[in-house]
Amino acid sequence: MRGLAGKLGRCLLRVAQEQQQSLLLPNCGQLQHVTLSGVATCHTASSSAPSLAGLSRLHTAVLPQPAATAQVWSSFSNVDPFAPVLSEVQAISERLRHSVSSSIPALTQAAEYFFRKGVKGKRLRPTLTMLMASALSHGTPSLEYSKMDVRPAAEHAPELRRRQQRIAEIAELIHVASLLHDDVIDDASTRRGILSLNASVGNKVAILAGDFLLARASVSLAALRNTQIVELLSQVLEHLVSGEIMQMTASDEKLLSMEHYLQKTYCKTASLMANSAKAVAVLSDQPPEVCDMAWSYGRHVGIAFQVVDDILDLTASSSILGKPALNDIKSGLATAPVLFAAEQKPELRPLILRKFKQEGDLSKAVQLIEASDGIQRAKDLARHHCDMAVGMVAAMPEPQSDHAVLSRQALVEMTRRVLSRKK
Numbered sequence: 001m002r003g004l005a006g007k008l009g010r011c012l013l014r015v016a017q018e019q020q021q022s023l024l025l026p027n028c029g030q031l032q033h034v035t036l037s038g039v040a041t042c043h044t045a046s047s048s049a050p051s052l053a054g055l056s057r058l059h060t061a062v063l064p065q066p067a068a069t070a071q072v073w074s075s076f077s078n079v080d081p082f083a084p085v086l087s088e089v090q091a092i093s094e095r096l097r098h099s100v101s102s103s104i105p106a107l108t109q110a111a112e113y114f115f116r117k118g119v120k121g122k123r124l125r126p127t128l129t130m131l132m133a134s135a136l137s138h139g140t141p142s143l144e145y146s147k148m149d150v151r152p153a154a155e156h157a158p159e160l161r162r163r164q165q166r167i168a169e170i171a172e173l174i175h176v177a178s179l180l181h182d183d184v185i186d187d188a189s190t191r192r193g194i195l196s197l198n199a200s201v202g203n204k205v206a207i208l209a210g211d212f213l214l215a216r217a218s219v220s221l222a223a224l225r226n227t228q229i230v231e232l233l234s235q236v237l238e239h240l241v242s243g244e245i246m247q248m249t250a251s252d253e254k255l256l257s258m259e260h261y262l263q264k265t266y267c268k269t270a271s272l273m274a275n276s277a278k279a280v281a282v283l284s285d286q287p288p289e290v291c292d293m294a295w296s297y298g299r300h301v302g303i304a305f306q307v308v309d310d311i312l313d314l315t316a317s318s319s320i321l322g323k324p325a326l327n328d329i330k331s332g333l334a335t336a337p338v339l340f341a342a343e344q345k346p347e348l349r350p351l352i353l354r355k356f357k358q359e360g361d362l363s364k365a366v367q368l369i370e371a372s373d374g375i376q377r378a379k380d381l382a383r384h385h386c387d388m389a390v391g392m393v394a395a396m397p398e399p400q401s402d403h404a405v406l407s408r409q410a411l412v413e414m415t416r417r418v419l420s421r422k423k
Contacts, residue, residue, distance in 0.1 A: 081410040081417060082122060084403065085130040092126050092169050099169070099216050106201075110209035111216075113197045114176050125175050126168035128273060128301065128414065132294050133164040133280040134407035135393070138400045164280045166220055170233060171276040173217035178240050178268075180210035185244065186331060228282055232275045243267025247333070252353050258339050262303065270302025293392045297411065300389035305418050307382040310335035311375055314366075316423060329356050329365055336381055338365070341374025379419075386415035 082089070093115070100111040182188070183196040184203045190196055198206035214237070221233055246254075246264045254260040266274075277298035281291040313328045314337055328335050332355025334342070342348035345368040351361045369375065390412050399405045 079406075079409045079413040081131070081414040082127055084134060084406050084410050085127060088130050088165060089123050089126050089168070092130075092165055092172065093123060095165075095169055096172060099173070099220070100213060102212065106205070107209065107212055110197060110201055110205050111212050113200070113209070114179065114192070123172060124305075125171045125273060125276065128298065128411075129168040129171055129276045129280055130164065131407045131410050131414070132277040132297065133161070133167075133284065135396065135399070135404055135411055136281055136284055136286055136290065136294070137404050137407075160284060163224055163283050166224060167229070167233075167276055167279045167283070170217045170220050171272055173213045173220070174233070174236060174240075174272060177210040177213035177217070178272075180206050180213070182244075184210075186327075224283075226283070229279050232279050232282070236272050236275050239267040239271040243271075255334055255352055255355075256339065256342065256349060258336070261334070261336060261339060265303055265306045266299065269306040270299045273302035273305075274298035290396060293395055297389045297392040300385040300392065301415060301418060304382040304385035304389070304415070307336050307378055307385070308418060308421060311337055311378050311382070312421075312423065314338075314369060314375065326362065326366070329362060332356055335378075337369060337374040337378040339374075340377040340381075341369040341372035344372040344374065345369075382419060386419055389415050 097112055097115050100108065100115065102108045102111065179191060180197055183191055184198045184206050187198075188196045189199045196206075197209060201209075217233075221230055224230070243264050243266075246260065246267065250260060274295045275298070278291050278295035281294040286294070310328060313326060313335070317325055329338070334352040338348065338352065342352060348365060348368050351358075351365050351368075354361070356362055356365055393408050393411050396408070399408055
């Protein structure tokens with residue numbers, strides 16, 4: 001195992017060095033922004049910050065793909081990224097079902113709908129959260145399922161690992177609540193290949209079920225008695241709402257803006273992964289720079305995940321996705337592949353501005369996208385963010401245990417899975 005750890009360390013060190021070189025800027029005080037064309041441009045950093053903390057850093061990256069990243073991926077391609085924390089995530093799933101019970105049967109049935117129906121899901125967010133906790137750990141946690149704490153959230157045990165499990169639980173509660181609310185907003189009829197909750201029980205009950213899950217998450221969050229963690233995960237809730245409002249109220253200029261798209265993507269998808277990863281690092285008393293590495297890993301993986309999701313909406317069938325294909329365009333949304341295509345095919349721009357509402361807009365948009373390199377450039381963007389995520393793993397302090405080594409391998413492999421997923 002030490003040989004494997006050394007191999008990982010050497011490969012990741014090369015990634016870190018190349019990532020560091022790729023982030024060197026020509027002048028102090030300048031930031032490089034990724035434009036729609038993929039060309040990095042510079043502007044002087046302003047002292048005024050955006051209203052959403054951290055969003056000003058979303059685009060401080062260039063687009064080269066480090067060769068060492070490919071070496072890491074090829075070296076550890078046989079790693080199952082879910083395996084190191086599988087037992088824990090199973091326990092978390094069980095605990096989630098316990099935590100959403102209520103004295104009102106109808107509310108319980110609605111709140112546990114996807115925990116009951118979606119048991120085959122991989123639980124990506126809890127898995128990433130616990131992998132990050134393990135990657136920064138100093139020992140091997142007890143992973144025996146029979147000994148896991150599956151009691152309700154307010155009765156948590158005080159040990160560090162239990163508290164980190166609570167972060168994973170809270171993250172999944174927030175995620176599922178956001179899905180319930182999104183389905184109401186989007187008037188969706190299916191989710192994960194099954195009837196959506198709003199289609200099953202109506203919008204009012206679906207909204208209240210989502211609110212109930214957020215309330216349960218808040219109880220569990222308060223029980224941790226850590227104000228920094230409360231701030232981190234409360235910020236996620238703010239971002240979820242802000243991202244939805246950004247999507248609903250975008251001006252014509254914003255509809256065509258890649259920066260706006262990425263800010264919205266951070267708010268709606270990546271913030272939860274980033275802040276959950278940072279939260280487990282904070283709980284383990286990691287130094288601020290390591291906590292920021294954990295946050296950056298989650299941010300980059302989250303953005304890549306959503307970009308791939310937007311690509312699949314254009315390229316995969318409804319039967320594979322478990323939801324209608326071309327749903328984004330039908331909903332009037334211009335995602336990364338569409339925005340990249342619009343740069344090459346200006347005829348797309350008026351369609352984007354009118355949100356594909358006129359007759360024939362949908363088929364014309366698909367034809368223009370297929371005739372452009374928008375999908376490939378979106379794939380390159382997702383790959384770039386996965387490269388950056390691997391770079392964050394590379395920059396972490398030397399692992400202190402075999403389990404930490406395995407978990408870091410899993411974090412690296414997870415970026416490959418994000419890129420190669422089919423649904």
